Amino acid sequence: MATESVRPAPARRSGRERLVRYLVRRLGQAALTLVAIVILNFVILHLAPGDAIDVLAGEAGGGTPEYVEQLRHAYGLDQPIYVQMVRYLVNAAQLNFGFSFRNNMSVVDLIMSRLPATLLLMTASILLSFTLGVLLGVFAARRVNSFADNAISVLALLCYATPLFWFGLMAIVLFTVKLNLLPGNGMYTIAANYDWFEATLDVGRHLVLPACSLALFHMAVYTRLMRSSMLEIYGLDYIRTARAKGLSQRRIAFRHVLPNAILPMVTMLGLQIGALLGGAVLVETVFGWPGLGRLAFDAILQRDHNLLIGILLFGSALVIVANLVTDLVYAWLDPRIEVA
């Protein structure tokens, strides 16, 4: 688990110095991991039949052998793989992630142009799944084994078992096709002369269905985790003491149990990032959301290696940062734990 390198420390030493050393070590490991990811992907992609030039020439409906060779040379794809790989690593170290042949644009620009859409989708679905998950979990835990608790459990189980793309499709059938309530495609209405308020509202309306589809699975995870975490803490001594002191149920739940029960959820948040990026491929496909997931999928189909590796690297970096941040937040929330 991501919290693994976070261990209880016997005594506090110079906190800041240790934190810096910890960060340096984690970031060093992260850099190594990223290099390994580049190498791994280069090897995998090199095993793939076909390259970007096949696609370019194929989309153009063919071409002479000279034309094809000329293209391949122009893009440096006639070089041996290790030359291409070393060149890529050297460039990447300077934050130059190359050029997407298919899109005639630098990979960084391309990722940056699609990033806002994906970030919006991911943030919305994290907020949604986390908030709903915590609320439902707390609600269920306070009425354990009641009808409401069971209903929530069933709901969580169903959400947990639903393929998210299928949920998206069915939501489109219901809310877009049948009820005509919400848009089922794209991120905003194009060429509608909206002022900023209407435009925000418009994006919001487009966001509802994809964000819900993406949030569904993790909402179930949070609900179940929150419920069990709450129940575990209810069983602890200090809560019994609080009860004995005659504190109100509400006060115990929200002042004493909730803050502690929410801790394991933080770790889960870090793990969610990677899964969300993967899920974004499906959700963005279903809803035509102009984000990174869709871009990655197209990059695979077009053998746009630079772009694909760029996105994979970016996604991996996001996961690493998310894990680091959750570890730090965890340590900050729980004074018993210190970064080591």
Add this chain to the structure above:
Amino acid sequence: MTFTATRFAPRLLTGGKALLGALALVAGLAAAGPAAAQGQPVRGGTLSMILNPEPAVLVSGVNSSSPVAAVSPKMFEGLVTYDPKFKMLPQLAVSWNQSADGKTITFKLRPGVKWHDGKPFTSADVQFSFMEILKKYHSRGTATFQHLVAVETPDDLTAVFKLDEPSPYIMRALAGVEAPIMPKHIYEGSDPLKNPANLKPIGTGPFKFKEWERGNYIMLERNPDYWDKGKPYLDNLVFRIIPDGSARAVALESGAVQYGTQYVVPLNDVERLSKLPNLAVTTAGYEYNTSVNYLEFNLRRPYLADRRVRQAIAYTINTDFLVKNVWFGFATKATSPITDKQADFHTSNIPQYPYDLKKAEQLLDEAGMKKGPDGIRFKVTIDWSPSGEMFRQTAELLRQGLQRVGIQAEIRNSDNPTYLRRVWTDNDFDINIFSASNIADPVIGIQRFYWSKSIQKGVSYSNGSGYNNPEMDKILESAQIENNPAKRKKLYEDMQRLVMTDLPNMGLVYIQWFTIYDKKIKNLNTTGLGPYESFADVYMEK
């Protein structure tokens, strides 16, 4: 659960009725299309159209893929354009004259034409475009203009093409989409493939580049200095990139987008859309841009090297089913490898292979491909072009037909690069299903599949079957330089007969592309180029 005639009969009835309805509708609209060009054109308005997939660049001179072809001709013009019967109409050239031996073509250019950046357009641009761009960087241009040795420029408004062999097909490859005239002052001395102007083009056409938001839209604006005064009528053209078929249908339905072409919506949705009050469907405007759905055999495979086996396989395909249930009527049964739209070349008076499983079995037995104890004669793989769902469904139908005669077939799914590499570079396939454009003249669009010199590893959509027949080569090579239209037609008839006899590949259906548009949009399809025309004449009723 067997496939019996009785079970199938009701389907044929209902399907047939729906099809007839669709065809009547199509025919009516096709007739109404050009006629609807009455009324007074009005200035103004933004036309949003669907584009998919997103193009790589916006200049068809350096990238001849179809999304580029939809955008580029609005900004770049050719020397001429063509009417639905392939008659040449003036564009950047006002007149032309071919010498008797067919080796000299003189073009008089239009005076007063300016590039979008204000520089004047001259014969030097024509020379540069053909000699430095199209002959070198265009995927088909290298072949089309192989006999073009020089473009002379006696004055600013005259361009003289010098050929070392007559090349009748050149006269069909001069439209803005196929041979755009590009600005010498922008491209000279640069690598044309990486020139930034490929993303922000400077042309002479009725529309100028405005902006491109990746993954979202491309916007062009009216060129106020266009040479044809008063045109274009529209203020803006917006190309919306919408990757999902059902989303495209919604966009058209809601009026957010007013124009979509080719495979714009799932075919099963066209009938429903065509009944909506604001929308119309037409098949006009695809005369220049025709496509045929082919099935190709790999003749290097021992089983498939036998002509009888290939013929037997041809008999297992229920083309009627394809037309009805895969193409929903937007295709017609192919009778030859050359589309019937090219009446100058097409013939159907050649061997045909109607759906007949008994005949197939008989041919296979004759070829010595007996059924084994498990009922299987041999195994094949089927690859299909991942460019359309229809090809996968065709593969599934073929698989079923083959199984009925004891040939076990395995369908292989691959993404586009894998597919292209497998078929045209590694030749590692048995049967391949794909579509290809016939592009105006057989030398450009058809010859590549049958000429032994087109067996070129690494060149997609070339002679992938490995068909090598000296008789065929002789016909094709004679037709290349034959300047007499009647004699040329005869040569191509021989060629089609030979193809349908040898069957290195076969046409399955002629794809009938269609345009869905908002009824407010007028003057579409005034030429044979349909979606690939300049849109200078298109206007939008208020």
Add this chain to the structure above:
Amino acid sequence: MDGFRDFWRRYRRKTSAVIGLILLVFVALVALAGPWFIPGDPLDMVTQPFLWPGTDIEFPLGSDVLGRDILTGIVHGSRVSLLIGFSATIAALGIGVTVGALAGYFRGWIDDVLMRVTEIFQTVPTFLLAVVLVAIFKPSLSTIVLAISAVTWPAIARLVRAEFLSLREREFVQSCVVIGMGETRIIFRQILPNCLPPIIVMSSVMVASAILTESGLSFLGLGDPNLMSWGTMIGIGREAMRTAWYMSALPGVAILITVLALNLVGEGLNDALNPRLKNR
């Protein structure tokens, strides 16, 4: 046998676990025996396309865009889903248990190296990596299984490693070391059986998630083209979603039921095998 009876007594205490087991047995029966009752090739075009469920008694669940029977597809699809789910899990177990056991038992540099590798696979967004692998090695039953196991083994490796790290310090292992028992024997005979309960629990959840992953891959067009899987059926139906949503809806329900059953069983196993953690 007593152990089993004991286990069963604890398992059946939870109604949801029993329901899950019944559902799972039902799905398994459909997969095993269904093709006898509903014979025929699910890829065959047998009737008119776009036949709504309930309109023709012979095709109770209707037909898809090419006239293939949806009921046949769902019945035969259960085989594909379960086959992929279980094979991918077994493959992932193979890799994960080996890596985790080696890392946890030997510790030191072996542990460092293996955990770095594990980390790499855990860092790359998993579904994306699976898509890359399947797309590149051409979609087929085996590549899908390999791709799914390639992205799921790290979780098992971490679990097994953690178990090994704690178990190898226990007295019974230490005494084996003292009496000079071989390392392979200690790993496989002594430690591994003791970490089986958490592995079994995790496996059932992994089968479920493998089925979900497969459906996602097939939906994107990366399924085996010669098999009718539930994900493929949803993908086929998507084109016709506006006019015939049932084509996507029905196979989705099948996935939901199967995954739900597996999760319920997993939960039941967890409670029965780890009585201490019954609220988890």
